[in-house]
Amino acid sequence: MKYLKLSDNDFVLSDDSGFVAEVKNLFSDKDQLRCFLRITFGSATVFSATHNFFSVRGEQEFVKYMQEHKEYRMDWKRYYFDLKETLIDAYFDAEGEVMDIKDIEASDVKYYLYPYIAVGQNNVLYAHGGTGKSTFAIALAYSLFHKTEIVVDYPNVEFKGNILYLDYETDKAGIKSIYNRVCEKEIPKGRFFYKREDVPLKNNRGLKKLLLSKNIKLLIIDSIGLAAGGNLKDEEEAINFFVSLRKLGVTPLLITHKNKSADESQKGASMFGSVYFYNYARNIFELESEGDTLRVVHKKCNFNRLENEIRFYLVRENGKIR
Structure with missing residues (x-):
């Protein structure tokens, strides 16, 4: 299906x-994508x-x-x-917009949670299996709603959206x-969502609608390997993954694995x-566990300085980690 954009809010x-x-x-x-819809055939x-494209009843x-x-x-049904999918792409995808550079305002990169989650940037956690990548990611999510030792003194942007753990x-x-082990308090209901997924990102046509309907601003993907699909050593698969990710229009926190046979002297090989x-x-962080100590090493940042190594000492009691 093709579209013609007449204005920011009008399409054919x-x-x-x-x-x-x-x-x-x-x-x-929030849960509405509303418009006045007119369908014609000839004259x-x-x-x-009036129609809401995010309403199941409206679709039926x-x-x-x-x-x-x-x-x-x-x-x-197919029509x-x-x-709906074409309209979502047309309305929310601004990649085709051409602007005079004089009209663009420069701004520094902002953070939801410094230094781990930079707004609009590809943030990555990687480590060997069993290190605690998922645990640390959920701890970061929790820290967006409740102050923890992870939060440092930095002017973070207030997080007003919701989170999806894919x-x-x-x-x-x-x-x-x-979640039960990490979170001492409950994250407010309707702010942190979970979805089991099998479809690679490049083929997942319904994901963008889900993100919009749930007001998702932070997308945690666990892990890159299965979300990308195909041969991960193929550069085309990597490019397709990040192109698909960019079109979603959210801030990603990506979890991936460490290359066991990596040459540490080769940049990016880990x-x-x-x-x-x-x-x-x-924005990349490597996690390493040493007993009850979790080392977080800032490996790469394209827009800010690298932070010094951060160590978290894990205390386990009564089924909780803190």
């Missing part, structure tokens, strides 16, 4: 079927109403209504899916077990897979 979408969708006054607010108007009513038009032989490696019971995974990451 069409495909080979001959149907034309006119979208006016489109706006997004005939076949649908005209649209499909039922259109199926009543027996003169139009269409797979309306609606293509219309899990390719374990299951909901395993992640909830880590992260498993193509060196392009290292190159496209902007």
Whole structure:
């Protein structure tokens, strides 16, 4: 399906079927993507109403209504899916925008949680299996809502969105077990979401809608390997992964594994897979465990200085880690 952008909130979408969708006054607010939708075929108007593309009931009513038009032989479920996905891409994807450089305001990179989570940057945690990558990632998420020893004295941006933990490696019971051990207090309901995932990022057409509907601002991906799919040593897979990630329009916190046979003298070799995974990451931390000590080493930062090695001493008592 193709689209023509008339303004920031007005679009015309069409495909080979001959149907034309006119979208006016489109706006997004939490669980809504609302507009005035008019669908025509030639000179005939076949649908005209206010519509919310994030409403399951709205989708069902649209499909039922259109199926009543027996003169139009269409797979309306498929048509609606293509219309919605194209509209989401058109409305939220600003990559095609061309701007005069004089109109662009320069600004420093901001942080949700310094130095680990830089806003809009590819933040990465990597380590050998069993080091505590998932545990540390959840501890970072927890620290966005409750002050912990992880939080340093730095003017972080207030985190007003929600978090999605996209899990390719374990299951909901395993992640909830880590959550229970790490979090002394509850994260407010409706702020931290979990999803078990199997579809690689490049093929996951429904993910962007989910992120928008849940107001996700921080996406934790565990781990890069399965989220990327394919041969991780192939540079094209790395490039496709980061292109797909950028289109989601959220801040990522990416978890990945350490290359067991890495030549530590070779820059970027410690992260498993193509060196392009290292190159496209902007803020990288390596985790190492030594007994009850977790060492966090700042390996790369494209926009700020590298922090000194940070050590956390883990105390385990009553099923909790602090």
